[in-house]
Amino acid sequence: MSNKIKFKIDGVTCEAEKGQYIVDAAWENGIYIPTLCNIPGIKPQGSCRICTVNINGRPMTACTTPLLDGMEIENDIPEIREIRKAIIESLFVEGNHFCPACEKSGNCMLQALAYRFQMMAPRFPYSFPVKGVDASHPKIIKDQNRCILCKRCIKSIKDEDGKSIFAFYGRGHKLRVHVDPELADKLTDELAQKAMDVCPVGSILVKEKGFDVPIGKRAYDNVPIGSDIEGNK
């Protein structure tokens, strides 16, 4: 028996499975709700808040909220766009994001979101934190200046026993993501590349290669982020 239910996004009637997360349901219906910390297929955490939508009038994260019958969702409205833009701007000022020399440029989700939401200059003052670069691992460089603490690497890069190879260290403004020293040798070439790919910014870099995809062939060179979702309409 089908569990399809009806709901509305910005007045458009959509159908999806009951209990699906709103982000997944929206994407299936060709409606783009931006995400940053979320990885499809992995339990969401709602930490970055970029997927904030109004659900029945209240702002909530679309990646963690299951769908209910008759939900009225506001997504692409000025109020929500402004919230998202402010979140993007805050992520930029909290780190040291210098796109011109970053090898993730063109493939960077944060940069792509900034373009999509037309960030010109951040409304918040730059904090220029001193965060450093950890290049001690033989396979990767962890540039803490660019890390947005999204946990995507912690959640998705695991050894054969299911243990996370990346982990949080420190608290508050000293919180950093590092390779767990006890599992450092479990980071194979394949996992290192996967970690770089799953990082939404340029914080995890596989050593001794970079800029090998020419401009024009990178993920977001020609179309804005989310265009593939919207193409499903």
Add this chain to the structure above:
Amino acid sequence: MSRKITIEPVTRVEGHGKVTIHIDHEGKVTQTRLHIVEFRGFERFVQGRPYWEAPVLVQRLCGICPVSHHLAAAKALDVIVGAGTGDGLTPTGEKMRRLMHYGQFFQSHVLHFFHLVSPDLLFGVDGDPAIRNIIGVAMKHKDLAVQGVMMRKFGQEVIKVTAGKKIHGTGAIPGGINKNLSIEERDFLLKGDDPLNAEKMVEWAQGALDFFKGYHKANKDFIDNFSRFPSSSMSLVREDGALDIYHGLLRAVDADGKKILNDIDCQDYLKYVGEEVKNWSYMKFPYLLALGETNGWYRVGPLARLNTCDFIPSPLAQKEFEIFKAYTNGKPNDMCMHYHWARLIETLHAAEMIRELLNDSDLQGDDLVTKGTKQKEGVGLLEAPRGTLFHHYRINDDDQIEMANLIVSTTNNNIPMNNAVNYVATREMTGNHEITEGMMNAVEVAIRAYDPCLSCATHAMGKMPLEIKLYDENDNLISKKFK
């Protein structure tokens, strides 16, 4: 009463420069200095970054010739990744880089001559400043202005298909290149609609050269004697002595043409070249160690290159080179304004080389990158439009850059530019109680012969104000005016 005149910033020169001229109570110029007042700091803040980031990071030094920095850094990193130097790359890797470099040479030389220098020639050094600019050229000499704009555009298109975009691309990576040239891209440049094709560019480059030669004929004294002084010259040359702007051995000749640096391997440059620091400029003063700080200075750039090389390996430019050399009976040319003559010969050479490379099927190859045994240190030299460019990097065990040394073209020309400024200021201003706008522009004309790009930063062209300050003998400001 002695006076101090400050020309700040220097106009129609991209970036910020300042000239101070001290005049004693008899109206005699006692000291002239060209100050570079911007601090860039790339050597410091590239430290700690992954080495493969350097070609993309350091090219931000400049908006006119970023390709030079991009390629010089990539060449240094070729050594670090074990690809060797010069012919260590695959044919596709090396030829794509060369095409990028010739494209940049072409657009940069065109920008230099048409946009920044031609107003001085067309309207006179002391012409009305309101029309002595590229807009004035466009109004009065439309064909010339259109050619300048379209030639620069063509060069930028060459950069775009090799580096990914027109300014600050990513094409060169350690050990090679990240793309080849598609047939569509090749045909766009080779067979594009007029005027944007390689054939037309060769024709127009020849035309620009003919224009200069005609001007020279009519203004012989100005072109031959303006800020003329002898010097040594330095540049890269190919192993057989040919002009080669991408790779070669380092050669220097003295004012008589005698070799004072005999085709050395670039990796050894520190054995031969030193740098002096002075407290009044952020720009250092390079010199040949064997000759010392006082006598070891040299010129770089188009004039120096044609003084050091034995021939130019493209037929039309070689023919012009022979005429150029015959003018000084084969001796090194020491005429400041002949920089422009040499520049236009090189522009023709670049157009010829672009045409030749576009017909080379190696550009469609798929073997893009070479790597070998990793090294800790590498040096990359090439000839940037304004002269020899040195990039030197050392990395640590974690693949981070721990040392960078850059000697940029403008730095190599530091003393010659100071000498040129001093020469002109002394000749134009000594004994004159009133310092006119034309006299000050003459000082700038001397700088522009060498370099339109003092600090490797871009600004609105021709929009920078000129500020003149007069000081008494105690350095007190007694009057100032703006233009």
